[in-house]
Each structure stands twice: as structure tokens, then as C-alpha cells.
Amino acid sequence: MAMLFWFGNLFYVAVLLVNAVAVLSEDRFLARIGWAGQQDQGFGGGDVSIKAKLINLISAIRTLMRIPLIMVNVVIIVYELLLG
Amino acid sequence: MAHQRPAFTAASPPLLHHPVPQHPIPHHTMRSPPPLSQTSSGSAYAASPYQQQPGVPMHNQGHGIHPAYGGFLADPAAQIGLQMGASAMRNSREYVKQNMNRYVNYTALKHYFNVSNSYVLNKLRLVIFPWRHRPWTRIPKAVVPGQTDGMFLPPRDDLNSPDMYIPVMAFVTYILLYTMLAGIRGHFHPELLGKLASTAFAIVVLEILGLKFGCYLLNINNESQLLDLVAYSGYKFVGIIATILIQELSSNGWLRFLGFFYFFSSNAFFLLRSLKYVLLPETSTDNPRGTVQAVARAQRNRRTQFLFIYSYVVQFVFMWILTTG
Numbered sequence: 001m002a003m004l005f006w007f008g009n010l011f012y013v014a015v016l017l018v019n020a021v022a023v024l025s026e027d028r029f030l031a032r033i034g035w036a037g038q039q040d041q042g043f044g045g046g047d048v049s050i051k052a053k054l055i056n057l058i059s060a061i062r063t064l065m066r067i068p069l070i071m072v073n074v075v076i077i078v079y080e081l082l083l084g
Numbered sequence: 085m086a087h088q089r090p091a092f093t094a095a096s097p098p099l100l101h102h103p104v105p106q107h108p109i110p111h112h113t114m115r116s117p118p119p120l121s122q123t124s125s126g127s128a129y130a131a132s133p134y135q136q137q138p139g140v141p142m143h144n145q146g147h148g149i150h151p152a153y154g155g156f157l158a159d160p161a162a163q164i165g166l167q168m169g170a171s172a173m174r175n176s177r178e179y180v181k182q183n184m185n186r187y188v189n190y191t192a193l194k195h196y197f198n199v200s201n202s203y204v205l206n207k208l209r210l211v212i213f214p215w216r217h218r219p220w221t222r223i224p225k226a227v228v229p230g231q232t233d234g235m236f237l238p239p240r241d242d243l244n245s246p247d248m249y250i251p252v253m254a255f256v257t258y259i260l261l262y263t264m265l266a267g268i269r270g271h272f273h274p275e276l277l278g279k280l281a282s283t284a285f286a287i288v289v290l291e292i293l294g295l296k297f298g299c300y301l302l303n304i305n306n307e308s309q310l311l312d313l314v315a316y317s318g319y320k321f322v323g324i325i326a327t328i329l330i331q332e333l334s335s336n337g338w339l340r341f342l343g344f345f346y347f348f349s350s351n352a353f354f355l356l357r358s359l360k361y362v363l364l365p366e367t368s369t370d371n372p373r374g375t376v377q378a379v380a381r382a383q384r385n386r387r388t389q390f391l392f393i394y395s396y397v398v399q400f401v402f403m404w405i406l407t408t409g
Contacts, residue, residue, distance in 0.1 A: 007282040054301065
């Protein structure tokens, strides 16, 4: 049981989750269920709902984390190939 | 370089000797002194090229040692190098200090370790038995009597203030106690220390990440609450230590479960009450103008549910993992 929460595993889980968010397709999936990022956010988001927050987060991850994720994934793959 | 020239002239006499026997001697004396006078004062015996040959290395050494040692620090280049090294050290130290201050707020951390004996005892009693405690609000620190700057009194003066001392000590005690019990059973391995520390630390980090994510989703923005959350997530180690001790001392299955359940529920109650001011600020912070009452109430309901889930469900899972190992 203790092996389950090994600190490296937490990192792997985090990277996999961010990967899972990043591969979501904007046109094919997110737009179909109405979760595409709105561009007309405007200011004064006083009463933003959880859904709006989630949509915002997903679009932020998709735009911001794409290139860092590629590098992190490459590092992890090389590490796993060499030492795993 | 000085001995190269005389060596050359020493080789030349046979060439010059051949045509005119008279010339070489004045020629020799004329040519050899200039380089020798530069190198050393002992040109008297150095005038003869044959004697100079063995003498040259000694001269050169004697001459070379003094600048090497005496001139090492006086050399401008070395001075520059020294100064650059010193300034680089100083800069790097300042850089580390600045960045440490940026990432780890020392003054804020010191605030959390400002505890007294009576505070620690009372707080431990509060974590274990939180049912009868009445005021859960923290006392704001008054800069000028009657005015506050958003800070709270340190743990020394306020029982409801979160501290870091008890969580850190409980964390370390948990690791040591668990490994000690494993050692009594004969399962001790040095790796166990690192594994336990890593597991517990990962759980704390996971908990903080979850809490921060929840705060983001629920639009809760409270300044300087990260360290508070770290402190509060560390209080469960007190209950975990007590649970582990009970499980070790008794073999009765019912008693073991009851011990776990009691400490879990007391910790959850403690968290529920203490985190209320973090997650549910009394003053509606969001936007005072034009807030629809129904929206605020719905938001408050959601926050309450989140607080409940965090302090009961999430804590149950983590405490279960940590006590069973």
C-alpha cells in the first residue's frame, strides 16, 4: 500500500492527468459537449460557476502546457527506457 | 630565453674562429654581455659560455621563484580574479537569500513556530477532543487598538491559530514510530524510513493540491492561506499516531476500529471548525455590489459541501492509508 503513494508516482499521475487534459480535441469533443473555451470572457467574473472555471482551466492547460508537456514526456520516456 | 642566446654564441665561435683568429674575442665580449646583464648581476663568470650552461637553470630558478610567490597576489590579473570570485560568491549568496525569501517566506514561517508550552498542550487536547471547544474564530492582530491589518495573532497568544510546530513534530514522530514498531516486529529496513516519509509527504502534497484546486473551482481567494492549509493538513498525524499506538497495544478488532474511528472523527470535526474561516469567509468577499442573494447562498452551500467532503471523506481515505500503511 505504501508503494502506491510513492512520491514519483504522484508526479507520474499528475503528468498523465495533464496529458489527458491536453489531448482533448477542441473541435471534435469539447465543442460537441459545449465545453469549448469561450473567447468573450470579459472582465468582472464575479459569479463564475464551477463549469466556467473548469472550461477556463482546460483551455488554459491546452494552450499553456503543450510545449512543456512535450519536453516532460520526452524526459520521462527516456528515463523509463534507460532506467525503468 | 636568456640562456638561449649565450648557447647560440657558444656554438658560433668555431664558425668565426676559422677565418680570423683575432676577431672572435672582441666580438664575443661585445655580443654576450647585453643578454647576460639583463638576466643577472653575476655576469662575471657568466661571460664564458661554457660555464654559463650549467649555471643557467639555477639562475632561472632563483629568478623565477620570487615572482611566482611574491607576485602571485600582486599580479593585477590575479587581483581581478580574486575580486571577481569574491563578488561572485557574494552575489550568489544574496541571490539564494533573495530567492529563499521569495519562495519561502521566512517571516511568515516564523509566525507559525511562535508557540509556547501551554499552547502546544492545549492544542493537542483540542485536536484530540474538539467537541466542547466554543469560539473557533481567530483573533485578529491589532496594530493600533481598534484597527487590524489583516494579520492574526501568533499561536502563542491564540489557541485557534494554526501552527507548524505540532504538524512537523507529529509528521516526524509518525515516521519514527512506524519504523520503530516495524523494528519491534522484526521487519525493519532502512528503506522503510524513506518510503514512509515519501508516502506521507506525497499525501500532504496531494491534499494541498486538491484543496487548492477546490479553492480555484469554488472561487475562494484568501490571502496567505497556503501555509494555513499545510498546517491544518498536518494535524491529522496526531490522530494517526494515537491510532497506531492503540492498534499496536490492543489486539481486539473492535477496539482498534473504534480508536481509528474516534480519532478520525475528532480530527475531521476539528478541521471542519477550523477551516471554516479559511473556506467560508464571513464577509462576502466576492463582489459586494449587486450580488444576488440566491447566488451567494448557492455558492455558500457548495463551499460548505466542499468543506464537508474535504474534512470527512478525504481525511478518511488519507488517514486510513496512513494508519494501515
